[in-house]
Structures are given as structure tokens and as C-alpha cells.
Amino acid sequence: GQNIDQPTEMTATEGAIVQINCTYQTSGFNGLFWYQQHAGEAPTFLSYNVLDGLEEKGRFSSFLSRSKGYSYLLLKELQMKDSASYLCAVRTDSWGKLQFGAGTQVVVTP
Amino acid sequence: DTEVTQTPKHLVMGMTNKKSLKCEQHMGHRAMYWYKQKAKKPPELMFVYSYEKLSINESVPSRFSPECPNSSLLNLHLHALQPEDSALYLCASRDRGNDEQFFGPGTRLTVL
Numbered sequence: 001g002q003n004i005d006q007p008t009e010m011t012a013t014e015g016a017i018v019q020i021n022c023t024y025q026t027s028g029f030n031g032l033f034w035y036q037q038h039a040g041e042a043p044t045f046l047s048y049n050v051l052d053g054l055e056e057k058g059r060f061s062s063f064l065s066r067s068k069g070y071s072y073l074l075l076k077e078l079q080m081k082d083s084a085s086y087l088c089a090v091r092t093d094s095w096g097k098l099q100f101g102a103g104t105q106v107v108v109t110p
Numbered sequence: 111d112t113e114v115t116q117t118p119k120h121l122v123m124g125m126t127n128k129k130s131l132k133c134e135q136h137m138g139h140r141a142m143y144w145y146k147q148k149a150k151k152p153p154e155l156m157f158v159y160s161y162e163k164l165s166i167n168e169s170v171p172s173r174f175s176p177e178c179p180n181s182s183l184l185n186l187h188l189h190a191l192q193p194e195d196s197a198l199y200l201c202a203s204r205d206r207g208n209d210e211q212f213f214g215p216g217t218r219l220t221v222l
Contacts, residue, residue, distance in 0.1 A: 042213035100152035
């Protein structure tokens with residue numbers, strides 16, 4: 001079956017760093033995505049990894065290890081507006097079929 | 111134009127009603143998707159269209175009927191829904207040569 005695991009909730013202070021881990025076991029692998037979703041809104045794309053290593057994009061970085069079935073999203077210099085749900089998603093085929101994890105709710109406190 | 115639009119934003123319907131959700135994109139994307147998202151849960155894939163042909167149906171009940179009249183438009187026809195079908199319905203599109211799926215804002219559906 002398909003299994004994508006990420007923590008349910010994380011709390012961090014404004015200006016701090018938070019790392020959200022994601023482990024996956026899926027029938028296919030064609031890339032791993034991170035999306036941000038504010039309550040009641042659509043998911044917005046943050047990052048994509050298909051090869052092992054670190055991808056950096058401003059305050060956000062994402063890491064992938066395919067052999068370990070593991071990824072993380074690193075959020076630096078946290079801002080209040082970063083309070084949201086962060087979804088790890090694995091693309092399991094060439095059609096772009098995405099299997100989502102349950103999401104990690106990040107709460108940023110002053 | 112770099113967005114996916116969805117109408118209506120909110121929809122309330124009875125179990126005997128027939129309604130349709132609409133999704134539109136003008137980015138030239140040839141893959142389009144319907145997802146269902148319940149509160150505090152991740153999106154779940156329902157259908158994938160590629161080049162206007164249905165390529166994936168994730169065993170969705172027949173009371174949901176997708177339609178792709180042209181490369182810019184995706185509809186979801188609803189008939190005889192159940193209260194448990196109440197959810198946020200998200201449309202997304204993707205360029206075949208790209209990785210990112212662009213999501214629309216969603217339609218919040220309530221079935222009474």
C-alpha cells in the first residue's frame with residue numbers, strides 16, 4: 001500500500017527554524033513535492049525534488065534521500081504568515097498522480 | 111494568465127439536485143485533475159484528464175461525472191450526492207513538460 005508519514009503539528013517561534021520530516025513508502029516514485037496550504041485555501045507549490053540532495057529556494061529548502069524514503073522541508077526565519085499546513089506529496093506515476101501525506105500544521109508564535 | 115479558476119466558490123445542494131462544478135485554465139496545460147478534500151485531511155485524487163481524455167478514475171462513485179469539453183475546461187457533474195460528499199473540491203492543472211500542479215481556489219460543497 002501507500003504510506004506517507006509526517007508529524008501532525010509543530011510549533012515554533014517567529015524568526016526560528018523548523019524542519020518538517022516526511023517518510024514515504026509508495027508503489028512508484030516520480031518525485032516528491034511540498035505544498036503549503038492555509039486554512040480554507042488551495043495548496044500552493046513550494047518545492048520539488050526528484051534527485052537526492054538539497055534544493056534551496058529563499059527561506060525554504062527541501063531535501064530528499066530516495067534510498068531512505070525520506071524528505072524534509074526546512075523553513076528558516078519563520079514569519080507569522082508561515083502558519084499553515086505543509087503537505088508532503090509523492091508523484092507515483094508519469095500522469096502526475098499525487099499521493100499526499102496528512103499534512104503538518106505549523107504554528108508560529110510571537 | 112497563470113491561474114486556475116473554479117466556479118462556484120460555494121455550493122449548497124440537496125440530495126436530489128443536479129449541479130456542476132467548473133474549472134478553467136488558460137495556461138495551455140494538457141493535464142487536469144479533480145481532488146476532494148475533507149476538513150483537516152489531505153487532498154484525495156478523484157480523476158485525471160490528459161489531452162482531454164480520462165486517464166485515471168480513482169474508483170469514484172458514479173454520482174460524480176467528470177467532463178473535459180476542451181483543453182481549457184474541466185467540469186464535474188454532481189447528481190444524487192450524499193451528505194458525506196460535502197468537502198472542498200479542488201481542480202489542478204499541469205503542463206506535461208513541467209512538474210508543478212497549479213491548484214484552483216476550490217469549490218466548498220455542502221450536501222444537505
